[in-house]
Amino acid sequence: MREYLPVLMFIIVGIGFAGVTLGVSQFIVPRRSSAKKMAPYECGVEPVGTARQRVEIKFYLVAVLFILFDIEAVFLYPWAVAFRRLGLYGLIEMVLFVAVLLVGYLYLLQKKALDWNSPS
């Protein structure tokens, strides 16, 4: 339990460093703001419309598939660490697990869910 203390201290020191740097820069920085400077940067052109446009559905799909395969990766960690004691059964179990998810992966490829330039 004691070896986690340095990690916590590192987190606190890291946040402290970032906070101090941002805080100091708040005071030192000259402030001469004007409407022109405050407008969002559009390569010098007059900004048009709000910046909050609709975002494509593909980013949503990437995030979903990331979660599901991340769960698969997380299941692989304890298996990999305890593999020497699990032996053949461990191997067969994991092959089954990965095979089922491979079916999902093939379905994903077949449905072209992640093709960026296909007009969906």
Place this chain on the structure above:
Amino acid sequence: MKRLLADALQKYHVWAAEHPDPTFAIWAFIKIFIILNVTLVVVSYLVWAERKICGRMQGRFGPNRVGWFGLLQPWADVVKLFFKEEFVPGSANKVLYSIAPALAIVPALISFSIVPFGPGLHVTDLNVGLLLFLAMSSIGVYAVTLGGWASNNKYALIGGLRSSAQMISYELAMGISTIGVLLLAGSLSMVDIVKAQEHTWFVAFQPVAFLMFMITAFAETNRTPFDLPEAESELVAGFHTEYSSMKFGLFFLGEYSNVITICSIAVTLFLGGWNGPWLPQSLKFLWFFAKLAVLVFVFVWARWTLPRFRYDQLMDLGWKVLLPVSIANVMLTAVVVYMRVPR
């Protein structure tokens, strides 16, 4: 004078023997303080080195005005960044806008707590060490997403989304490519992994995993050839379009310290950490820093030679090549380890 020093040391040993916990905490704090400062200096000189090497590659000198061989250039940059004016876009979400840079640098620094620089030289040795690194790199995605969204700018929003989609796709392949190493080492703790590489480095057993780890390392730090979302020709400056002065400085610092973090993890996992032939036990950490320097040079070298990927090529490579290959590699390693382990 020497006698004074001797009994001071003696008193310290007595005090340390009585209550171990506070001494452990003080030593940890000293190590952390040293690592934080050394990292910041090394990162700023990595920026200098990159500009020098890039200059040499393009047949010019690179920074040599400020100080001898431009060695004071990083300090000049830091002072400049502190004093530049700050433009916070009008309707930006102030709080998230200023949290994003902190989220870029803090996870990169925290991953240093588990890196074993030398035989005894590590801040802490967790028995879930590698997972802390993966957890911190998955927290790093928020810096990009929030940076893009909070700065209320069209380019920043799209750039931020594209970079975070790229980072999460490659983070997956990175996680799975490290599993081959776990199969061989049998433990998640970084010190055990390095000890397991006493005779042969894991890059010999896992060349494919090492190659994939390096590819995902490039993508994870948003560096060429995977830096399309923030490429100059593409989306102005991607997610840090609206950032200026020290906030941009923190993003910049975060990116470079991420490069060093990922390279030191790659050295620990695949290139045998501090193991090396000739040096005595006490000087082994020189091996670690030599390998780290080689890997960081590869990063800098790739930036000025390789062309940039198009976004769909980049995503296809992540999902359709790296993911299946890394899973196949894990399965293959498992079969080989099962065969070779003596019954």
Place this chain on the structure above:
Amino acid sequence: MIPTAWPLAVSAVLFTIGIIGVLVRRNAIVIFMSVELMLNAANLAFVAFGDALKTLDGQVFVFFVMAVAAAEVAVGLAIIVNLFRLRESVFVDEINLLKG
């Protein structure tokens, strides 16, 4: 050391906060986040009992709860996105497709 009552109390309070979120908020996404809070409160209770009885079963169960929660979020948000496409709003008061 940590008496077992403390993590259980925190888990109970967190679960109640999750219920408040589901009841009070109108935005489907925030309702979904409160459901995540409730799931995590249950996970905390599992880990607390697992640690008190010194068995690892609690942690294995939390592992499976996480896997199922991830699958649930994936499909749930797909439904919310589709609802938004149909009705252009994500506020649960206005989504009454089943009304006569």
Place this chain on the structure above:
Amino acid sequence: MIPALFIGFSLLLLVSGLMVVLHKSPVTSAMFLVVAFCALAGIYILLHAEFIGMVQVIVYAGAIMVLFLFVIMYLNLGHDPEHGATILLRRLIGWIAGALVVLQGAMLFAGRWALGPTSTEAPPLGGNTQALGQLLYSRFLFPFEITSLVLLVAMVGAIVISKGRSTRTPDPIPHAPHAGLQAVLRPGDTVTPPTPPGGGEA
């Protein structure tokens, strides 16, 4: 020392949990949820569940919340407008539930539980992950294999629902209220009356 850390993490967890529920803008409440998950990971580590703590950060704080952020950005949500009669009723529920929370917390904190304090020594078989791995893949084999099916179903479901009927344009709902769209945009923005939703947009 350890109880003080535990109280710190729990306070952080409960405060950010409350902020998730109470805050107006969904992105800020999503970020508070990330803080809550990290605090929860800290509590797990204090309760000797190191592997679960790390997995909590990787899966919940690192993956699920990214999906929440992407969906919030996709739905282009501004602040939640507070209007309509439901406000009064909702405030009432809020206060009652708040009182319930405080009462519950106090009662449990004070209550004596039959189980003794948690142990200090690490779990028996070597590292936490190793022991967990052996247990997970020997006694809990069946739920493990079922989980892969659950993930498969979720994958197929998510793809079908989101790519779904984009080829067939969904039939326009006759009285689709534009009020919803108006409520979504901030009052300052002018919007030309949109074509009825359900055009074949991506």
